[in-house]
Each structure stands twice: as structure tokens, then as C-alpha cells.
Amino acid sequence: MYTVFAQTIINGLLLGGVYAAYSAGFSLIFGVMGVVNLAHGELIMLGAFTSYWLFAYFNLDPYLSAPFAMVFLFLFGYVVQKYIINRVIGQPHIMSYILTFGLHLMIANIAIKMWTQDFRSITTSYSGANAAIWGLNIPLARLVTFMVALLVTWVLWFFLMRTETGRAIRATAQDKEVARLMGVDIRNIYAITFGLGAAITGLSGSVMSPFVIISPEMGLEYTIIAFCVVVLGGMGYMPGALVGGLVLGVAQSLAATYLNAGVSVAITFIILFIMLVICPKGILGKGSVA
Amino acid sequence: MVLKSFRSILIVMLVCFLSVGFACAAQKAAWKIGVAVSLTGVFGKDGSLVKDAYTLWQETVNSHGGINGAPVELIFYDDKSDPATTAKLTEQLIVSDKVDLLLGGFGSSQLFAASPVAEKYQYPLISGGASSNKLFERGFKYYFSTLGKATEEVRGCVDIFSEVTPKPKTAAIIGADILFTSLACDGFKKYCQKNGIEVIHFELFPMALQDYNSLLMKVKNKKPDVLLVGSHLLVAMKTIKAMKEIDFSPKAVAFSYGPTVPKFVEDLKGDANYVIAASEWTPNMPYSGKVFGKASDFNQLYIKRFNRRPDYVEAAAAGGAVAQQEVLEELGLKPPLSKENRIKIMEALHKDKFETFYGKIQFGADGANEAHPPVAVQIQSEKLENVFPLEYAEAKILYPFKPWKER
Numbered sequence: 001m002y003t004v005f006a007q008t009i010i011n012g013l014l015l016g017g018v019y020a021a022y023s024a025g026f027s028l029i030f031g032v033m034g035v036v037n038l039a040h041g042e043l044i045m046l047g048a049f050t051s052y053w054l055f056a057y058f059n060l061d062p063y064l065s066a067p068f069a070m071v072f073l074f075l076f077g078y079v080v081q082k083y084i085i086n087r088v089i090g091q092p093h094i095m096s097y098i099l100t101f102g103l104h105l106m107i108a109n110i111a112i113k114m115w116t117q118d119f120r121s122i123t124t125s126y127s128g129a130n131a132a133i134w135g136l137n138i139p140l141a142r143l144v145t146f147m148v149a150l151l152v153t154w155v156l157w158f159f160l161m162r163t164e165t166g167r168a169i170r171a172t173a174q175d176k177e178v179a180r181l182m183g184v185d186i187r188n189i190y191a192i193t194f195g196l197g198a199a200i201t202g203l204s205g206s207v208m209s210p211f212v213i214i215s216p217e218m219g220l221e222y223t224i225i226a227f228c229v230v231v232l233g234g235m236g237y238m239p240g241a242l243v244g245g246l247v248l249g250v251a252q253s254l255a256a257t258y259l260n261a262g263v264s265v266a267i268t269f270i271i272l273f274i275m276l277v278i279c280p281k282g283i284l285g286k287g288s289v290a
Numbered sequence: 291m292v293l294k295s296f297r298s299i300l301i302v303m304l305v306c307f308l309s310v311g312f313a314c315a316a317q318k319a320a321w322k323i324g325v326a327v328s329l330t331g332v333f334g335k336d337g338s339l340v341k342d343a344y345t346l347w348q349e350t351v352n353s354h355g356g357i358n359g360a361p362v363e364l365i366f367y368d369d370k371s372d373p374a375t376t377a378k379l380t381e382q383l384i385v386s387d388k389v390d391l392l393l394g395g396f397g398s399s400q401l402f403a404a405s406p407v408a409e410k411y412q413y414p415l416i417s418g419g420a421s422s423n424k425l426f427e428r429g430f431k432y433y434f435s436t437l438g439k440a441t442e443e444v445r446g447c448v449d450i451f452s453e454v455t456p457k458p459k460t461a462a463i464i465g466a467d468i469l470f471t472s473l474a475c476d477g478f479k480k481y482c483q484k485n486g487i488e489v490i491h492f493e494l495f496p497m498a499l500q501d502y503n504s505l506l507m508k509v510k511n512k513k514p515d516v517l518l519v520g521s522h523l524l525v526a527m528k529t530i531k532a533m534k535e536i537d538f539s540p541k542a543v544a545f546s547y548g549p550t551v552p553k554f555v556e557d558l559k560g561d562a563n564y565v566i567a568a569s570e571w572t573p574n575m576p577y578s579g580k581v582f583g584k585a586s587d588f589n590q591l592y593i594k595r596f597n598r599r600p601d602y603v604e605a606a607a608a609g610g611a612v613a614q615q616e617v618l619e620e621l622g623l624k625p626p627l628s629k630e631n632r633i634k635i636m637e638a639l640h641k642d643k644f645e646t647f648y649g650k651i652q653f654g655a656d657g658a659n660e661a662h663p664p665v666a667v668q669i670q671s672e673k674l675e676n677v678f679p680l681e682y683a684e685a686k687i688l689y690p691f692k693p694w695k696e697r
Contacts (some may be wrong), residue, residue, distance in 0.1 A: 213531070
């Protein structure tokens with residue numbers, strides 16, 4: 001009984017770590033630009049595919065290919081923001097929804113044309129490796145992803161607080177007009193932020209690639225979860241993605257173990273609904289409400 | 291001078307009109323066959339297999355002079371794995387494209403939506419990728435399936451356990467909560483009871499489930515001898531990944547669908563070994579017919595064309611196309627088809643028995659193929675082997691499942 005409960009919590013925390021890893025970029029982009037990026041899942045997909053192709057053609061381990069995914073996604077995000085999304089910044093929110101939804105469809109469909117709709121999987125010598133501690137099972141790939149989530153949150157926090165560019169990003173997020181008056185190149189800051197968000201999302205896609213099924217159309221379900229995680233943790237509050245991810249992961253895991261798997265999916269949306277009605281600023285009360 | 295130019299223009303226009311006229315006449319002479327099939331979305335991969343099967347059938351038929359002298363022209367539309375879109379596209383094929391005939395796409399939910407449209411317009415609709423029992427319980431006359439019913443299709447996967455020692459005593463059944471897979475789970479349950487295997491866990495889950503680990507951990511804690519999964523390809527791949535991650539090694543694991551799709555073994559590699567899957571056809575079966583020759587010939591042709599072995603659903607889809615072709619040849623019909631002709635085709639499909647590379651096809655009054663025995667295959671050394679029924683078995687079943695830690 002005790003073991004089952006402990007195992008459920010561990011599963012939930014590891015699942016939450018995965019959620020947090022791929023939601024951090026979503027939170028960053030929303031927090032700075034106010035853009036709900038509906039093409040977020042496609043960034044995860046591109047990160048996972050970067051690892052998949054490097055593994056398939058060069059036998060490069062997914063963890064070693066993660067930096068490539070980050071660089072590729074940073075450049076991709078930077079260009080997409082600078083030449084596409086910048087056009088709707090400052091316009092009504094609906095414009096960014098339409099634009100990013102269009103991007104989601106476009107990227108997914110181009111990926112289908114290029115790579116077909118096959119489901120793909122990376123199987124390495126350590127795939128599925130797990131440790132048994134006191135009778136509890138710990139899948140190692142998920143543990144690594146959990147640690148990546150912690151690291152990403154910490155590095156991002158450090159970057160935003162302690163570096164010149166980070167301060168410029170925070171200044172832009174707080175008041176872009178004043179930031180502009182202080183000499184901040186807003187458009188460039190937006191492009192860097194989106195690039196950064198895309199890079200950490202690509203990193204998550206890459207580190208998740210050993211244990212998820214990769215396909216061009218995988219993105220949407222991740223976007224939905226990322227949205228729930230970020231609402232739960234507080235929109236735009238960076239550590240919120242970690243807290244939101246962990247809470248959602250544990251809630252889903254408890255529901256799957258003690259109720260059933262169907263409820264574990266439904267509970268995501270029940271929590272989302274309750275949060276939006278009762279506490280739109282997130283569990284920690286530090287999110288922004290547009 | 292002006293008159294000469296005018297005459298030249300007239301001649302050119304006349305030639306153009308005639309060319310268009312001939313082209314139209316040539317188009318009318320072809321069999322226009324429409325297929326609404328999932329090429330994107332969750333069944334995109336499965337649907338593209340069905341498309342490959344029909345494409346090979348079309349190429350084979352056309353290379354032999356077509357059907358009754360008329361070539362086959364296929365029109366594919368992507369239903370994006372959405373049943374409502376399947377119904378809409380089926381109507382579009384009939385009303386706008388004015389196709390002569392239809393062929394079915396993939397997925398019970400999709401065919402469940404498409405078949406009422408075919409019934410309404412009196413178009414025979416043969417599918418090789420849908421087998422839910424509910425498809426056959428509506429009293430439809432125009433819907434046919436070359437697969438057996440979903441609950442029967444999985445029988446081989448359970449019956450095979452009567453051949454192993456020690457015989458499993460308990461089973462856990464899980465599956466995606468959609469039409470085909472939930473019925474496959476019912477089939478697993480039915481044949482577990484018939485074989486004296488106690489079902490200690492039964493759970494359906496939504497396709498959107500991301501976390502298979504928690505669900506399977508719960509199942510693992512109940513220590514079932516075998517795990518039976520109502521699945522499509524994606525569910526099957528996710529299940530294997532999760533089983534390995536949580537170190538869950540029952541004595542056997544069997545899936546209703548997925549492992550027979552070549553991608554399953556290609557990407558999961560050695561992790562796919564020992565997996566059992568339901569099937570209705572393998573290339574070693576002693577079947578033969580007119581269009582493709584023997585089952586093994588069809589297999590070779592497939593490898594030559596697509597550089598891979600066909601899945602049984604592809605064989606079933608091509609088998610359906612062959613049955614329809616044989617009826618057209620028997621009735622001596624030519625395109626375009628009238629409503630009366632389509633009624634005759636429907637009646638002939640109910641009445642005739644077909645000997646094909648896919649085996650015997652005999653549609654019952656409800657449209658299900660009654661002549662097909664269920665098959666179980668197992669992945670051994672990263673290769674699909676027919677393990678049941680025993681008279682067609684290529685290899686002996688490997689039992690029990692080798693624990694993950696020992697691989």
C-alpha cells in the first residue's frame with residue numbers, strides 16, 4: 001500500500017518534470033511578449049526530430065544531440081519571431097492566436113510532407129533503463145528530463161536576473177515603452193526571447209526523444225498540456241512552470257492509480273477550469289492576467 | 291492575310307476542343323474509384339498503408355489491361371483521422387466527383403461514419419481496415435469487410451495460450467477507448483473466459499493519454515500472467531516503451547493491432563521481440579487467386595514496389611479491391627456505372643465466394659467476412675513469424691516473455 005503510493009508520487013513527479021521541461025519556454029514567451037504560442041508543440045516536435053535524424057543518420061546519442069537541437073531551435077525561433085510574429089505584437093491578442101495557430105498547422109504539415117506521418121522511436125542501448133530503489137522504480141530517462149527541467153528553470157532565472165540581456169527582457173516585459181526609452185531594442189529583445197524559448201523547448205524535445213513516440217503531428221497535445229501547466233503555475237512566472245508541471249503530474253498520476261486513466265486526462269482540464277475561475281494568477285499567485 | 295490568320299486560329303481552336311473532348315472521353319472510359327482515407331492525424335500511418343495497397347492493386351490491374359478493358363483511376367482524399375470528415379468526403383466523392391465505385395479507408399470510427407453515406411447512395415463499400423462489430427449490426431446491405439469482426443480477430447492471440455506451458459491463469463486487459471480497440475478488448479475478455487483465464491484487470495483509456503507509466507504500474511502491481519492490449523500502432527508503441535521503463539515483464543503481451551506494421555519493429559528493434567499480435571493474413575498462408583497469384587507472390591510484389599513486407603490490413607484492403615474487381619468482370623460491366631449496376635454488384639458481393647491471395651472471402655448477410663480464420667503472429671529476432679493457427683505456423687511461440695532485465 002505504502003509502496004504503491006510512493007511509486008505513484010514518484011511517477012507523478014517525474015511526469016511533472018517532463019511537463020515542466022517543455023512548458024518553460026511557453027511561459028517565457030507569454031511572460032515577455034504576451035503571445036500564447038499555439039505552435040509551441042511544434043517546437044518540441046522539431047527538437048525531437050533533430051535528435052531522431054542525428055541518431056538515425058549519425059548514430060548520435062539523443063543527449064549529445066541536445067545542443068544541436070537548442071541551436072537549431074534558437075535560430076528557428078529568432079527568425080520566426082523577427083519576420084513573422086513581430087508583425088502582430090501590440091495588436092489584439094486574437095491576431096497572435098490566429099498567427100501561431102497558422103504556424104502550428106504549417107509546421108506540422110510541412111513536417112508531414114518531409115518526413116511522412118510515421119510514428120518514430122529512438123531505441124538506444126539504455127532505452128527504458130530504470131533503477132530500483134527500496135522497491136521503487138525510477139525510469140532514468142525521465143529522471144534526466146526532470147533534472148533538465150530544474151536546470152533550465154534555474155539557468156533561465158539566473159539569466160533573466162543577472163545578465164544585461166536578461167534585464168532588458170524583464171524591462172521589456174514590465175513596460176516596453178519605458179524600455180524603449182531606455183534604449184532597449186524591443187524587436188531584437190522579442191526575437192531573442194522567442195529564440196530562447198524555442199531553444200529550451202527544443203532541448204526538452206530532444207531529451208524526451210528516448211522515451212516518447214515522435215511524429216510530425218505530436219505537437220498539439222503538448223501545446224495543450226503546456227497551456228494547462230502554465231496557467232496552473234502562473235502565466236509568465238518562470239518558476240511557475242516547474243510548480244505547475246509537478247502539481248499536474250502528481251494529480252494525473254494519483255488519478256490514474258486510484259481512479260482510472262480516463263480520469264487522469266480529464267483532471268487536467270478540471271484543474272485548468274478551476275484555476276481560471278478561482279485563481280487565474282496560478283497556484284503561487286504570481287502569474288500575470290491579461 | 292487576316293482571313294488566313296483567322297482560319298489558322300480556328301484550326302488551332304478546333305484541335306484544342308477535340309483534344310479536350312478526347313481527353314474527357316478517355317477519362318470517362320476509366321473506372322473512377324474513390325477512397326476517403328486517413329493520411330494525416332492519429333491514423334495517418336495506418337491509412338497510408340491502405341493507400342499503398344490500393345495503389346499496388348491499381349498498378350497491377352492497369353498493367354494487365356484494366357478491368358474489362360477500362361483502366362482504374364483512384365481518387366484519394368485525406369479525412370485527417372476525423373470520422374465526420376470521412377463522411378463528408380465520401381459524399382463529395384459520390385456527388386461531386388461522380389465516382390463509379392468506392393473503397394474503404396482505415397479505422398472503424400471512420401468507416402462507421404462513411405458507410406451510412408454509401409448506403410444512402412447505394413454504393414458498395416468494401417473495407418480492409420475496419421472490423422468493429424457495430425459496423426455489422428446496422429442491417430446495412432452495401433457495407434462489406436474483408437476482416438473478421440474485431441472481437442473475433444483477437445481470438446488467435448488468446449487461443450494460442452492453450453498451447454503453452456505453463457498455461458497462463460490470469461490476464462489484464464487494457465485498451466484505447468475507441469470503437470475498434472474497445473471491441474478488441476471485449477474480444478480478449480470473451481476468449482479469456484472461454485480459455486479459463488481469469489481477467490483480473492480491465493481498463494479503457496482515452497487516446498489522448500500521455501502517461502502510460504502510471505496505468506501500467508497499476509497493472510503490474512496486480513501481477514497478471516499476460517497483458518492483452520486493444521491497440522493501434524501508436525498505442526502499441528507507447529505501451530512497449532512504458533513497459534520497459536517500469537520494468538513490467540508479464541509472461542506474454544499481445545496487441546490487437548500495431549506490431550504487424552513494419553515501423554513497429556524498425557524503431558523498437560529488439561524491444562519488439564516476444565510481442566504477440568492479432569493478424570488475419572501472413573505471406574506463408576496457402577492462399578492464391580487470380581489477380582496477385584499466391585500470398586507469397588503478393589508479398590514479393592509488395593517488397594519490390596515498397597521495399598517492405600505488407601501488413602495484413604494491406605492484404606485485406608487489396609483483397610477487397612480484388613473481390614470488387616472479380617464482380618465487375620463476372621458481370622461484364624464497363625464504366626460509367628448506373629445505380630442498377632451498383633445494386634447488381636452489391637447482390638453479387640453477398641452471393642459470391644472469392645478465392646484470392648488473401649484467402650477465401652465470403653461476405654455474410656451483415657457484410658462481415660465469414661471465411662477467414664484469425665491468425666496470431668509473434669516478433670522473433672525482429673521478424674514477424676506466424677505462430678497460430680498451428681497448421682500454418684512458421685515458428686513455435688516463444689514463451690514466456692523474456693524479462694527486460696535479461697535482454
